[in-house]
Amino acid sequence: MLLESLFTDPVYVARFVVIIILSISLHELGHGAAALYQGDDTPRITGHMTMNPVIHMGWHSLIMLCLVGMAWGQMPVQPRNFRDGSAGRIMVSAAGPMTNFVIAIVSIIAVNLIVAQPGSFLSPNFFYMAAHINLGLGVFNLIPIPPLDGFTVFSEFFPSFKCIKDHPGSSAIFVILFVTGGFKGIWMLSDLVLGALT
Numbered sequence: 001m002l003l004e005s006l007f008t009d010p011v012y013v014a015r016f017v018v019i020i021i022l023s024i025s026l027h028e029l030g031h032g033a034a035a036l037y038q039g040d041d042t043p044r045i046t047g048h049m050t051m052n053p054v055i056h057m058g059w060h061s062l063i064m065l066c067l068v069g070m071a072w073g074q075m076p077v078q079p080r081n082f083r084d085g086s087a088g089r090i091m092v093s094a095a096g097p098m099t100n101f102v103i104a105i106v107s108i109i110a111v112n113l114i115v116a117q118p119g120s121f122l123s124p125n126f127f128y129m130a131a132h133i134n135l136g137l138g139v140f141n142l143i144p145i146p147p148l149d150g151f152t153v154f155s156e157f158f159p160s161f162k163c164i165k166d167h168p169g170s171s172a173i174f175v176i177l178f179v180t181g182g183f184k185g186i187w188m189l190s191d192l193v194l195g196a197l198t
Contacts, residue, residue: 001053003018004130008086009177013131015125015126016069016184017065017066018132019126019129019130019133019134020065020069020071020133021053021057021062021065021071022103022130023100023103023130023133023134024053024056024057024061024072024073024135024137025051025052025053025056025057025073026099026100026126027073027096027097027099027100027102027137027141028056028073028074028075028096029049029056029075029099030095030096030099031043031075031077031092031093031095031096032044032048032049032075032077033095034091034092034094034095035036035075035081035082035092036049036090038081038082038083038084038088038091038092038136039081039082039083040077040078040079040081040082040092041081042076042077042078042081043075043076046076048075048076054123056074056075057071057072057073058074061073066145075096077092079092086156089152089156090153090156090157093149093150093152093153093156094142094149096141096149097137097138097139097141097149097150098136098138100135100137100141101134101135101138103130103131103134103136104130104131105131105133106158107127107128107130107131107134108127108131108194108197108198109129110124110127111124111127111128111131111198112197112198114127128152128194128198131194131198132187132190132191132194133146135189135190135193135194136186136187136190139186139189139190140186145173146164147165148164151164151165
């Protein structure tokens, strides 16, 4: 549990929590900005166009993050308001993961350019961790299983799969992959990319 690491490596925990909060908040703002571009004012009306992590993640997610290192966010949108229909839904869904990839790219540049004092909070290690996490989050969210963004994108290209979203067993696939470590390959891929670029 992340809470246990607080006593053995508090700097790591602090960096991890800050990066996750910023990454999820910016991910959701990516969705919101794309929705606004598509003509849907729901993100602004509901007060979600903010960097306040409590708005995006809620207290339950923040508490889970601090305890076990897991978190999630949400951005309310109304797809029926999108001016481009299916293309709009793809754009808004993909905007979140794309935001994570942008954060990763900026962080990789920072790792290669910034020389900080060893042990300082904003050291190259901080940006390396930010790049690693955001590469992983971007790929993870593009997996085509509900409730991830990738499923929305996939189902717009293949509408016959949309019924899976409401199937009782759809969430079971996600849980099984998580419990069995099926997502570990994502972090291995992230390591490979960072190894090549840093």
